[in-house]
Amino acid sequence: MSDNKHRVTRRQFLNYTLTGVGGFMAAGMLMPMLRFAFDPILKDEAGTEMVAVADVKEITTEPKRFDFKVKVKDAWYESEEPKSAWVYKTDKGEIIALSPICKHLGCTVDWNTDKEHPNQFFCPCHYGRYEKDGTNVPGTPPQAPLDRYEYKVKDGKLYLGKAKPRKEA
Amino acid sequence: MKWTGEDVALYERERDYIDTALLPLLPVAFGQGAKRLASGGELVGLIAAEVERQLKGRLFLMPSFVYFADEPRALLTERLADWTNRLRREGMKHLFYVTCDRAWQEGEEADRVWFIPVVPLESMGESYKHELVREQTAELLRFLIGRWAQE
Numbered sequence: 593m594s595d596n597k598h599r600v601t602r603r604q605f606l607n608y609t610l611t612g613v614g615g616f617m618a619a620g621m622l623m624p625m626l627r628f629a630f631d632p633i634l635k636d637e638a639g640t641e642m643v644a645v646a647d648v649k650e651i652t653t654e655p656k657r658f659d660f661k662v663k664v665k666d667a668w669y670e671s672e673e674p675k676s677a678w679v680y681k682t683d684k685g686e687i688i689a690l691s692p693i694c695k696h697l698g699c700t701v702d703w704n705t706d707k708e709h710p711n712q713f714f715c716p717c718h719y720g721r722y723e724k725d726g727t728n729v730p731g732t733p734p735q736a737p738l739d740r741y742e743y744k745v746k747d748g749k750l751y752l753g754k755a756k757p758r759k760e761a
Numbered sequence: 762m763k764w765t766g767e768d769v770a771l772y773e774r775e776r777d778y779i780d781t782a783l784l785p786l787l788p789v790a791f792g793q794g795a796k797r798l799a800s801g802g803e804l805v806g807l808i809a810a811e812v813e814r815q816l817k818g819r820l821f822l823m824p825s826f827v828y829f830a831d832e833p834r835a836l837l838t839e840r841l842a843d844w845t846n847r848l849r850r851e852g853m854k855h856l857f858y859v860t861c862d863r864a865w866q867e868g869e870e871a872d873r874v875w876f877i878p879v880v881p882l883e884s885m886g887e888s889y890k891h892e893l894v895r896e897q898t899a900e901l902l903r904f905l906i907g908r909w910a911q912e
Contacts, residue, residue, distance in 0.1 A: 674814070697771070697778055697818025716906045717819035718778060733778075 642744060642751035645677060651687060651750065655680040655703045655713075655724065660752070677741055677752055678703060678713065680724075690726045691739035691755035701738070713738065726758065762821040763813060772821065779821055781905070782853040784844065785809050786860035786874075787825040798830060801861030801879035804894070808877060809859055811898040816905065821853070830862070838868060845870070855912060857905065875901055 600608075645660045658679055661672040678690040678701075690713070692700045699717040706714040706721070712729065713722040721729040726738035742753035762768040762779055772779055787802050789795075802825075813822040826844060828837055848856055858865065859875045866876055877897060882890060 674811070694818060697775060699818040700815040715818075716902075716909075717816055 642742075642753045644749045645689075645752045646679060646750045648687075648745055648748050648750055651679055651681050653681050653683065655690070657692070657703070676700065678738075679750065687743060687745070687750065688725065689741040689743050689750070689752055691741060693739065693755070694720050694734060695728065695736040695738065696720050696733040762817060764822070764824045775818075776852060779819055780853060781816075781820045781855040781857070781909070782823055782848045783809060783812065783820055783905075784823045784848070784856070784858050785825040786841070786858050786862060786865055787827045788830040788860075788862045789827060790830040794830065797879055798861070800882050801877070803882055804880055804897075805859055805861050805877050807894050808897050808901060811894060812901050812905070815898075815902060819909075820905070823848075826858075834864065841870075855908065857908070859901065875904060 643660050643662060646658045650656070655678040657676055659674060659676045662675055664671060664673045676692050678692055679687065681687055692702075692713075694701050694715040694717070696715065696718060699715050701713040701715045701720070701722065703713055704710055705716070706712065706719075709721055709729075711724060713724075713726070715721070715734070718733045720732045720734040722734065722738050723729065726740065728734040728737050737758045739755035739757050741755050744751050744753075762772050785802075785805050787805065788798050789802070790798050806825075809822055813820060826841060828840075845856060857873050857875060858870065859877065861877050861879050863876065865871070865874045868874070880893065885893070
């Protein structure tokens with residue numbers, strides 16, 4: 593008789609298996625629904641497009657170039673596009689992150705490399721110049737100020753997003 | 762400028778400003794020496810792409826001039842001279858070549874050839890590779906900007 597205690601009857605076996613399988617099926621249907629419902633909460637909060645570029649400590653009042661990479665998808669070819677930013681702090685402590693892409697034809701501008709015009713951004717291609725805050729110097733080829741990156745500071749790190757054209761200065 | 766639809770459209774609008782062509786000279790081979798040439802070509806490609814990115818508005822990075830490493834030199838020189846003439850006729854006042862093939866350093870246009878030594882890229886760490894490309898790019902940039910000032 594003691595053997596019989598542990599023996600599972602056909603009815604019990606079917607009950608267990610059907611509940612089990614049914615449970616999985618129900619879970620399979622409910623999970624996506626729950627995911628949809630809670631999706632905004634589950635999303636990574638670290639801002640999908642912001643990239644960590646530098647430690648805030650490294651930023652001084654002198655523009656410094658930081659290189660970083662952004663994932664891009666071109667047709668079916670996924671790659672990392674190298675980008676750079678000129679970053680500095682104003683006297684008030686505000687961080688400015690400028691895109692180095694010259695507004696004329698897209699060369700990369702450099703800081704303080706033209707001896708005749710110190711403390712300006714200089715484009716080696718057609719000698720375009722910009723003030724420290726990115727404003728284009730009239731009389732040089734560029735017609736607009738340098739773009740500024742959207743940025744945020746989190747845990748002592750500087751995150752950069754998209755470079756946005758600045759309103760007419 | 763790169764050889765893409767978008768860039769060529771921009772080139773056609775702004776061709777007065779784009780007066781410099783950079784032409785990679787790319788030797789290929791199979792069997793002996795293939796790996797070395799491939800590594801060299803890879804590095805030349807990386808550096809040329811980076812230079813293009815920085816001087817986009819004045820420099821046109823041409824698709825490579827490709828040849829088999831054992832092609833007769835005289836024919837190659839002739840073919841390259843033809844390419845050079847065509848580019849000059851198109852208004853490219855400054856024309857430079859970049860290659861990992863030492864043989865080009867002896868030709869007529871040797872002072873326009875920027876030579877990049879072969880490095881076994883495939884056995885290098887990512888950060889070291891990065892550093893190498895950055896340094897070599899900076900040197901080539903200095904060379905180009907210097908020549909612009911002279912010519």
